[in-house]
Amino acid sequence: MSLVGARYGALGVISAEGGLERFIHVGIDTPTVERIGPLPSGRGVLGAVIADREPIRLDHLHEDPRSAGFPAQHPEMESFLGVPLRVGEQVYGNLYLTESENGSFSAEDEELIVALAATAGIAIENARLYDVARTRENWNATIAEVMAAMLDVSGENVLDVIAERVAALIDADRVAVAVPRGDGELALTTVYGSDSDQLRGRAYPAAGTLSARVLATRRAVSSDGRSQWTTLDWWPQVGPTLAIPLFANDEPLGVLSVSRPKGGEAFTDADVDMAFAFAAQASIALEVVRAREDRQRLTTAQDRERIARDLHDHVIQRLFGAGLALQAVSATVDPESSSDIDAQIDAIDAAIRDIRTVIFALSSGERRGSKRVRDRLLDVVAEVAATWTSQPRISFAGPLDSLVSAELADDLVAVLRELLTNVFKHAQAQTVEIEVAIAGEDVTLVVADDGQGISDSAPRSGLANVAERASLRTGYCRVASRAERGTRIEWSVPVGPAHAERA
Incomplete structure (x- = not known):
C-alpha cells in the first residue's frame, strides 16, 4: 500500500478447494468491518485473479463485468490492482490493492507489485520450510519419546x-x-x-x-x-x-x-x-511390547510346569510314602493311638488332594479356550471370588474331565456360580471350601462356609433352581445350615444321562 499509494489492501490466502480460506485486510477500521459482515470468499473480481493466475488492473472496479458488487456499509472503491502471489510453482494467494491516491494504478505500479509478490513468495516459502522442519522435529521427538x-x-x-x-x-x-x-x-x-x-x-x-x-x-x-x-x-x-x-x-x-x-x-x-x-x-x-510379554508368559508357563512337575514327582510321592508308613505303624499300636494316626493319614490325603488341585491349576496356565471341567470350575471361582479377601479352597477327586459330559459340566458350573454368589451376598464367611468328586456313578459338588446360616425368612429362589437341576438328573441337593456354624450344601447327580434324556 505504501509502495503504490493505495488506501486499502488485502492478502487473500487460497484454500485447497480454490476459494479464500483467509483474508488479511488493512485500511478499514474494526467497527466498519463488523458492520460489513462476513469476509470475502473469492467471488467477483477477487475470484478472477484466482482463476486467471495473472495480474488484473482496473480504473473503475464497478464497471468490470466480473464485479460482484459490494455489501452494504462497504467503503466505495474504484481503482483496483490484483496480483497473484506465487510460492514456487504454486499460487499461495493474491495481493489486492484499491483506491490509488493518484486516481488509478499505473503499469509501473503493477510491475512494482509483481516484483514485491515474487519477493514475498520467497519469504513465505522459507517460512513454510522452517515450519516443516519444526514439525518434523516435534514429531521425531514424539516418536523417540514413545519408543x-x-x-x-x-x-x-x-x-x-x-x-x-x-x-x-x-x-x-x-x-x-x-x-x-x-x-x-x-x-x-x-x-x-x-x-x-x-x-x-x-x-x-x-x-x-x-x-x-x-x-x-x-x-x-x-x-x-x-x-x-x-x-x-x-x-x-x-x-x-x-x-x-x-x-x-x-x-x-x-x-x-x-x-x-x-x-x-x-x-x-x-x-x-x-x-x-x-x-x-x-x-x-x-x-x-507384545513379543516381550509373550516371552514373559512363556517363561512363566515353563516355571509353572516345572513347579507342577516337582510337586507331583517329589512332594506328593513323599506324602504318599509317609501315609503308607503311618498305616503300617497304625496296625501295631493300641486302638487310641491308632485312631490318632488314622486322623493324620486323612489329613495327609486331604493335603495330597489340595496339591493335586494346585498342580492342575499350574499346568493349565491361563486356560485360554479350554473346555475341561476343572478349568471351567476354576474359572468360576476366580471370577466370583476375585474381590474376596480370603480365596476359597477347591479340591478335585476322580476322573472329572473324562466322565463328565458337556451338558453335566454346564450344570456344575451354574450350580457352583449360584452357591458362591449366595455366599458372597449373604454369608459374610471367612473361609469357603469346595469339593468336586466322582465316587462310583455319581459326581458330587460340596460348598461349605463358616458364615451366617440361611434364615427361615430368606428367599430361596436360587437354591430352588439348584435343587431343580439335581432333580432333573435324578440326583439330590442337601442343605445343612446353622446360624453360627455356617452352611454346607451338597449337590449330587449321576454321571450318566439325565432321567429326562433317558425317558
Missing part, C-alpha cells in the same frame, strides 16, 4: 502411554484414543486435554467417522474437525483433527485423534506425513 517409553510399558496401558506422550509434545487441545469393539462401535478409552473426564469411556458408532476411515485405509488423515463427530451431539466442538491408525501387525488396536481448538491452525501435509511415519513406528513398538 523410549515402550521399554517399561505393559500391553495393558501401551495406548495410554502413546496418547500421553503425544499430548505432551504436539500442540493440541485434545488427544484421544478410540478402540474398536465387536459390536461395530468405537470406545474412547483414553482422553487427554479439555473435557477428558466427560469423554473418557464413551462409545459411539464407528460408521461414517474419521476413525473408521483411517482404520480402513491404514493411513493418517486430517480434517477440519467436523467430519469426525457429525453424529455425536455429546462431543464438544472441535477444530482441525488428525487421526492416526494404530495397528499391531494386522490387528487394529485403535485410532489416535489429535484435535486443535475450533478455528485453530490446520494440520499441514508435513503433519500428515510425519503422523503416518509415527503410526508405523508405533506399530513396531506395539509388536515389540
Whole structure:
C-alpha cells in the first residue's frame, strides 16, 4: 500500500478447494468491518485473479463485468490492482490493492507489485520450510519419546502411554484414543486435554467417522474437525483433527485423534506425513511390547510346569510314602493311638488332594479356550471370588474331565456360580471350601462356609433352581445350615444321562 499509494489492501490466502480460506485486510477500521459482515470468499473480481493466475488492473472496479458488487456499509472503491502471489510453482494467494491516491494504478505500479509478490513468495516459502522442519522435529521427538517409553510399558496401558506422550509434545487441545469393539462401535478409552473426564469411556458408532476411515485405509488423515463427530451431539466442538491408525501387525488396536481448538491452525501435509511415519513406528513398538510379554508368559508357563512337575514327582510321592508308613505303624499300636494316626493319614490325603488341585491349576496356565471341567470350575471361582479377601479352597477327586459330559459340566458350573454368589451376598464367611468328586456313578459338588446360616425368612429362589437341576438328573441337593456354624450344601447327580434324556 505504501509502495503504490493505495488506501486499502488485502492478502487473500487460497484454500485447497480454490476459494479464500483467509483474508488479511488493512485500511478499514474494526467497527466498519463488523458492520460489513462476513469476509470475502473469492467471488467477483477477487475470484478472477484466482482463476486467471495473472495480474488484473482496473480504473473503475464497478464497471468490470466480473464485479460482484459490494455489501452494504462497504467503503466505495474504484481503482483496483490484483496480483497473484506465487510460492514456487504454486499460487499461495493474491495481493489486492484499491483506491490509488493518484486516481488509478499505473503499469509501473503493477510491475512494482509483481516484483514485491515474487519477493514475498520467497519469504513465505522459507517460512513454510522452517515450519516443516519444526514439525518434523516435534514429531521425531514424539516418536523417540514413545519408543523410549515402550521399554517399561505393559500391553495393558501401551495406548495410554502413546496418547500421553503425544499430548505432551504436539500442540493440541485434545488427544484421544478410540478402540474398536465387536459390536461395530468405537470406545474412547483414553482422553487427554479439555473435557477428558466427560469423554473418557464413551462409545459411539464407528460408521461414517474419521476413525473408521483411517482404520480402513491404514493411513493418517486430517480434517477440519467436523467430519469426525457429525453424529455425536455429546462431543464438544472441535477444530482441525488428525487421526492416526494404530495397528499391531494386522490387528487394529485403535485410532489416535489429535484435535486443535475450533478455528485453530490446520494440520499441514508435513503433519500428515510425519503422523503416518509415527503410526508405523508405533506399530513396531506395539509388536515389540507384545513379543516381550509373550516371552514373559512363556517363561512363566515353563516355571509353572516345572513347579507342577516337582510337586507331583517329589512332594506328593513323599506324602504318599509317609501315609503308607503311618498305616503300617497304625496296625501295631493300641486302638487310641491308632485312631490318632488314622486322623493324620486323612489329613495327609486331604493335603495330597489340595496339591493335586494346585498342580492342575499350574499346568493349565491361563486356560485360554479350554473346555475341561476343572478349568471351567476354576474359572468360576476366580471370577466370583476375585474381590474376596480370603480365596476359597477347591479340591478335585476322580476322573472329572473324562466322565463328565458337556451338558453335566454346564450344570456344575451354574450350580457352583449360584452357591458362591449366595455366599458372597449373604454369608459374610471367612473361609469357603469346595469339593468336586466322582465316587462310583455319581459326581458330587460340596460348598461349605463358616458364615451366617440361611434364615427361615430368606428367599430361596436360587437354591430352588439348584435343587431343580439335581432333580432333573435324578440326583439330590442337601442343605445343612446353622446360624453360627455356617452352611454346607451338597449337590449330587449321576454321571450318566439325565432321567429326562433317558425317558
